[in-house]
Each structure stands twice: as structure tokens, then as C-alpha cells.
Amino acid sequence: MHPADRIQAAIEATGSIAVVGLDPRPTLIPPALRAEAARRWGETRLAVAWAFAEFNRRLLAAVHGACCAVKLQLACYEAYGAPGLQALEDSVTEARRLGIPVILDGKRGDIGDSAQLYAEAWLGAPAGFAGPLPAGASGDWLTVHPWLGSETLAPFCAHGGIFVLVKTSNPGSGELQDRALAEGGSVAEAVARLVHRLGEGRRGACGLSSVGAVVGATWPEQARRLRALLPDALFLVPGYGAQGASAEAALAGLRRDGRGCIVNSSRAIIGAWQHAASSDWTAAARAALEAMNEELRRARG
């Protein structure tokens, strides 16, 4: 299925445009699960990886049906080597078993053959090739850097959906992205034009293309301008919640038909147990996600 149609179908089935960020860290693992991991595996990276996989498995069961996708930050898994990759593989496999679309937040970007290898590794390998993810359990979407030019993004487009880093949520994102070009507009707007060109001819049945954009919730004015340049792009919106942006700000880039934005939240959902009265941490995650859905629903009007 076209990657945008897969997300759109999940939005229609769940009524949610929330993306749950499965970005585990040791400090986000509830104490009981941490203790269980230590009992089984001692103080090793295997214990961390096992805890990540188990944490995600139970979170996926809890958020299933109430989000349109999950996003896995590759840095969290890569930091633990081979056991970390195994936890990633287990989590992606489980998400796919549940029918939840998978966004891999790898922020990859390289030239020629290397771009091709990253594309095959994360978005799907050719038949007979055994990559880091098992056959049939690759990501639907991968986040990518535009800095090396659109020729380096093309290999990814052949394998799945990409979210190009157009305007990121971090405070210092403007240092390069907001610079004014001699030709007019900002560098981020120039990137938006490239994204639009790459997406032409790659629209799914839902009208959105498989070349999307990361547009931070922290810059609503720019999200509006970028939407004008990117009428058919799905925006993956980080920065809501933990990074301080409101639901209204996160939805600044919505299209008139109410489509075109999916909003990520990680720590506020998967770490909700840290501020919950009860010790039922999966219930805390589900409740935080439902509160987010409600906020987004109200903001969409």
C-alpha cells in the first residue's frame, strides 16, 4: 500500500492523528520492568535492550487503536549495538503485526550507493537480501536530511515514504534553515520546493504524496508558509507537548480538507507513568495519548 494511504487509513480507523514516539531510554523504563530486566540479564546492554523491547511491546498493546503511527528514534536503539537492533526489530515486527504504520526516525542522508544501502536497510530490501529488519517488517517511512541535494533522496523514494527535514523543532533550527536566499525566501523554503518536485507523481489515492516533510510545531507561522509550497505533502510534526508547542501550533500546517498533519509525542506518552498516581504505566500512557487526541480534536474544530 502507498505509505500515505496507509497512514490515512489508520487515521480513519482510529480517529487519531497522533504518532507515538517509541524512544526508550533507561530512565523512561518503569522501575518494576527495570528490576525484571536486571534479574534476567544483570547490568548489561542486553538487559537494556530486553527492557526496551518489552516496554515497547506493552506500550504498543496500550496505544493500539488510538494512534495513526508509531515513530522509532534509531539513535535510542543504535546506542546499544546488536541487542539494541534486536529490540528495534522486535518492536517494528510487533507494530506491523498490529497493523500500526511505522516511521523510522533515522535522519539518514548520504550519497549514491550509501543512500541506496540506507534505503534498503530501513525501507525494504530487494528479495533475497537480509537486512537489519526481517523481510516484510521494514519501516513505512524514514526521516532524511536534505543537505546533500535531492539526487541523494531519490534512492529512498523508490523504497517507501520519506519525511524530509524541512524545518525542525529545535531552538537553533533557524541558524541555517531560516537564512534568507538571494533569490528570495529561506533555505527551508527552497528545500520545500525540492520536496514538492520529488513528490510529483508520487501521490497516493488519499491525495498525499510519499515525500513528506518534518515541520516543527514550534514554528506555526512557517508551517503555514510551507503548506502553501507543499500542498500534497504529509507533515510529520515534532515539538508538541514536551517541547512546548500547543495543539493549535502543531496543526498550523493542516490543509483546508483537514488532512496533511500527523503530530508526534514521545516522552509525554511513554513517560506519562512518571507523573501518574497509579503504578499502571501502560494505562498512564493510554490516558496521556487519549488526552492528546482530545486536544488535537478540539484544535481541529
Add this chain to the structure above:
Amino acid sequence: MHPADRIQAAIEATGSIAVVGLDPRPTLIPPALRAEAARRWGETRLAVAWAFAEFNRRLLAAVHGACCAVKLQLACYEAYGAPGLQALEDSVTEARRLGIPVILDGKRGDIGDSAQLYAEAWLGAPAGFAGPLPAGASGDWLTVHPWLGSETLAPFCAHGGIFVLVKTSNPGSGELQDRALAEGGSVAEAVARLVHRLGEGRRGACGLSSVGAVVGATWPEQARRLRALLPDALFLVPGYGAQGASAEAALAGLRRDGRGCIVNSSRAIIGAWQHAASSDWTAAARAALEAMNEELRRARG
């Protein structure tokens, strides 16, 4: 040791400014080694990873003493999952055992905690942390994307050297990097200024800083301009040989004191056996490296 001093010491010990790119692909593995891998492990990704580790081990023995560093393209290893990571770990450990500086070509770039995780994963973890590379066997340098702004590069600087992608060697690199800014100069030149600022206070005894720049051999005019903006940066120069640039072009960014550039070659060295008369593939790699050293020496005058 400061990462620039480590490279400078290797340059002085070997008389070489060549970097050998250990970027293995199945097609670059000599037939006898490929057959041995298949005998041991069948047609699996384990066979590929074993062949990569063995290929690199023998290559490292062959090029040792005739290059100033090795560069490992992470995409090549990541594509094979956990066994691929093991091959990477084995190769980095072996390079360090031989005293060869290690550049990890991961082209990473992310915000906040994720940048921190990538930095710890590839440039050295805090004590007690077990990352993808064993303690004491992390990279000396990592390549990084500047697109998210210099605040996202700072976490890397605390852990080791970084080569920031300033002007890449690929044909389409100009699409963003060469755009003219309203303030004057190109976007790549603006990145160069950020790199220079980040490098202040990070100079080693050799006078070069731990914040370097990737500057493609394919753009010698720009390398000269970038050198003026980056007097203390080590340039990692790709694009020589297989990508068509001459030794003169690769050295366009040299400082007056003859320092400041190291030149990468991958396929032309590790795949030299494909065009050699003899079946001794390690000798072919060594001969290709010595020919490259000779060319670079002549070009330096």
C-alpha cells in the same frame, strides 16, 4: 590524544595523507574469500558480515603504515543488521590495535538527546556504558550533517572529532550548498563560518581543530574559498579517484604549511584486485595505495 594530533602523528609516521575507505560490498569481496564465507555460513547475512570483517582485517594488515587513517562507511555495515555491526566492531578494534586513526562515516545529525546518543555510540561512551563499540574502541572522528544547526553539533564535540558536511563531492551537492544567501556568500560558506566558530578553543598541538570539514575533491575552487574561512580545520576530502577528481584538485584546500587535507579513496584501493593481473588482492590494495601516495606527494610538490 586530541583527534587532530592523532591524525597528524599518523601523517608524520607514514608520510601519507591518504585515508583508506573500508566500505565493503559483496561485489568487492574477492571470489576466494566469498567462497570461504559461503562454505562457513551459507548464503546468509552472517556470511556477508564475516567476509566483511575478514576482508577488512587483511586489508588493514596490507595498508598499515601507508595511510594516515581509515574511514568506515556505516551504511555498509548497518545494512546487515547485528552481524554487520559485529563486523564493524571487529574492524574498528583491529584498526585501533594497529594504531590507525578511525573515521566513522555515519553522516549522523539529530537534536538534543538523540545527538548525545549518537555521539556516545560512535565517539565514546561514558564509563560503565556499553555501546555498539567496545570500551576503548570507538571512532576518533564522525561525519555529521549541519542542517539542524550548530547547537546540534555541540554534543558531538565533547566526545571526539567531527567532520561537518560542508561541501560534498556529489554532482548535485550544489542544489542547496551553493545557493547564494541574501547576506552574501553561499550556504556552504555560512556552514563553514559555523564550523570555524565551533572549532575555536578546540585546536590540538598541531594547530588543527577537532571540528573538521568534508570538502569534496570535485570542487577545487570552492575548497580554496572554504580554506580561507576555515584556517584551522582539517578537511576530509572525498571524490578523489573513483569519483574522478585529480590529486591536484583534492589538495586545493591545503594550507600554506602543507597541512590540513586528508584524502579518502575507497573502491580504487579495496577493489584494486578487480583490475589486477595477480590474484594477490591484498598486494593489489597496497600497490594502489602506494600509487595514490605517490600522486599526492607529487601534487604537494
